[in-house]
Amino acid sequence: MGLLEAEGITKRFGGITALSEMGLSTDSGEIVGLIGPNGAGKTTLFNCLFGLDRPDSGRVLFDGQVIDRLPVHRRAKLGIGRTFQRLELFAEMTVREHLLAAERSRVGGGALWRDLCNMSAPSADERARVAELLEMLDISEIADRPAESLSLGHGRLVELGRALAMEPKLLMLDEPSSGLDRGETAALGDMLLRVVAERGTGVLLVEHDLELVRRVTSRLYLLDFGQLVVSGTTTEVMEHPSFRRAYLGYTA
């Protein structure tokens, strides 16, 4: 039994079948890649797993629990963290506040009366955890800058940090390297490997940068036209003829 099990996911938009009978399984402590050309249905699958879209049919299990009908925030509380292809930052908040908000949400205790008694200031414990996370992501220096002034690379790290502050069992990353230069992408890869090693988090990665994919993932799912083409270990998939066909347009 994997951490996340999806089977038979089908999603149609009007007459177009964006996903058909897609199945997938990931486990704790491994990085699983989801690759395929643009329009293959990767982000749609992500949205179905995360609850932003409701699949027309299919079943999603997380940690042994059926989560098909749960809203996004309940899935987040169960332990699914996510970053977004297009940055979704809280424009008016500083980097530290992003992480504090996630930390507060994870711990709970946001009762209105606590606000009214001025008891909602972040505790020393919360501050320490956030500082630790900032340190780990190497963004302590920009901790008090507002999100709107961040570069794309820093923005991606803040999204990662915000997801990690929820201490997720599964981390879903949607093209985390897009817009990063080679150095930044390499640093991101190091970071992912470290998170998985230290926390045992499972990672589901949608990614176009095949170098990064080759380096960090252990297994791959290749999608095209909303269908699973091939899955297996990273080496197996990357040597599969349909991989070359999907990416390079070769007809075998």
Place this chain on the structure above:
Amino acid sequence: MSEFLTYAIPGLPYGCVFALVAVCLVLTYQTSGMFNLAFGAQAYVSAVIFYTTVEEHHWPLWLALIFSVLVVGPILGIALDRLLYRYMRASTTTVKLITAIGLSIGIPSIVDFFFGSSEKLNPPSIAPHSTHVYHLGSYYLDGNGLFTVIVTVVLVIGLGVLFRFTAAGLRMRAVVESPRMVQLAGISSERVSMLAWILSSLVTALAGLMLAPLYGDVDVNNFNLVLVASIAAAAIGGMSSLPLTLAGGLLLGVGQQVLAGYLPLNSILAQGLRPSFPFLVLIAALLLSPAVRRGRSAPDPLAGCDPPPPPLATSLLGTGLDRASRVGLPVFVVAVMYVTLFQLSLHYLDLMTEVAIYSIIFLSFTVVTGMSGQISLCQMTFAGFGAFTAGQLATDHGWPFLVAMLAGGLVAAACGAVVALPALRLGGLYLALATLAFAVMADQFLFPLKDIGGGEAGIDVPRPVVGPIDFAADRSFFLLCVAILVVVSFAVILIRKGTLGTYLAAMRGSEVAAASIGISLARAKITVFALSAGIAGIGGALLASQVQHADSESFVYQFSLVFIVLVLTTGARTVEGAINAAFAYVAIPEILGHFGSLSVLEFALFGFGTIAYVKHPEGVLEFQKRSSIRKLNQLRGRLTRKDAAPDPGGPAPGMGGEVVGFSGTGDVSD
């Protein structure tokens, strides 16, 4: 069946006017992204000018028609577009909506200033043979009605063809997607939008002229009610389909007449249901229409080019200034209180009490719009629920007033929670329209009921008595209101700083991301609506207690519109913004009152305040504060050269006060 048609056919002209205005709404919404609530006001302008030129200056009908429809209508459209709308293409839904509301308040007030606000009865019709009755079998329609139907059919077909099949129509549709993209493709999106505005202003002007004879009176309230019916028709059309919009307009016009025909006269249903019919349809359309439900407002793909909203001015305060303002504020408040209590006459004491009470009501906007970014157009309705509850409990059931007031707040909060339910699904423009529908329905149907608003006589609301202290005296009542204002202010500040405030700030930034860290959007929205409704309810109870009376006229929906424009213009993000808005609301009519005829302009001032709002969506007050703090900081920096204070915004700690560039720090320092 024949009875049905007898009622239905006279409803057709009404339906046609609804449909015409609705088509204009859809047209401009589709081409400029602006949901122009000011169309009612624009139609009113042309109708008044037509009436005045014909009845008072005895112009021939054709000349007055050309002047009011072909000249005034488009000129008004061009003026609004050139002076205002074109600066707002990339503005948020909130800014656009508030601006339109501001204009819908301001324009009629200007018109009344120039043309007098006296009754304009029996307006002339533009139809040939307007009084001739045409027989269609056993049914009949007068010339004015028949003309209205024919003109509408021709116009709608013409607009549909233009929109679907011409190059200009294609450009208009492209501008909706992204004005900037269209610019990049080498087309002036400004000219395209202007064409749309000219067209729709023209059609609106014509609709205004055809509408006036139907009601037998040129009254701005009729135009506003027509507008709400048109909004409902546009919602039926999913804000995009012209045929469905047309059908929706007809349905509303016919439905209203049929209801009036079948329902027994003078029953509560007839009096309540008929006027609130468009609003019921609007709510139903908003909740059920798949187009509206799907239509999450997709942002302009190039919206990322816009600078984000600036941070609150207080976050720019240096420590020294912060300390100074902490000492200065209480001193200022005590001074104002002292002067009010012991130096001013009772008249001004009354006004200051009003300021305190309106500040409380306005703080409800700070919560719902300032913190959560939702637009509620029914805050005065919540205040009404608070006032009626408090009054009934205190007068009829002998509850102590303060307890009754809190109960009023709770009832209002419950209403707020119920109204928030559509908020979960709608958001943005549609939520604002739903709250408007709720406000008008309460205004037309609920508040006039004897069991709620006490019917014609209204209800008595006592002043509070606590133990030995009787707050019937004006000074003590003023102190009580200020005390409640202080409590509410602190509550608002604490909530903004607290967990809920943080969650709401996150939601404003990105709803998806907020949900992705486990924040329940539904819970946050319901909480914030209930909270703000509760605050408004307490304010409403105090407002009624001040004049010791409340009736259905005290809480009409127009107040909510004026208030939201005023508060957002002044600054909805801060407590000071609400208090300043309240001061302006009380002081401006008082000042204008000294100039006699100018007092008509009160609402024009409030309405056109939105022009300032377009430039400074954070509120004029915030803008002023930020620039003066910046100047103070610069001055201080010049005085103390050593730790030259940088222009705040992104000083990195430990970098000698230099602003770090966007390139990041990691690679450079390695």
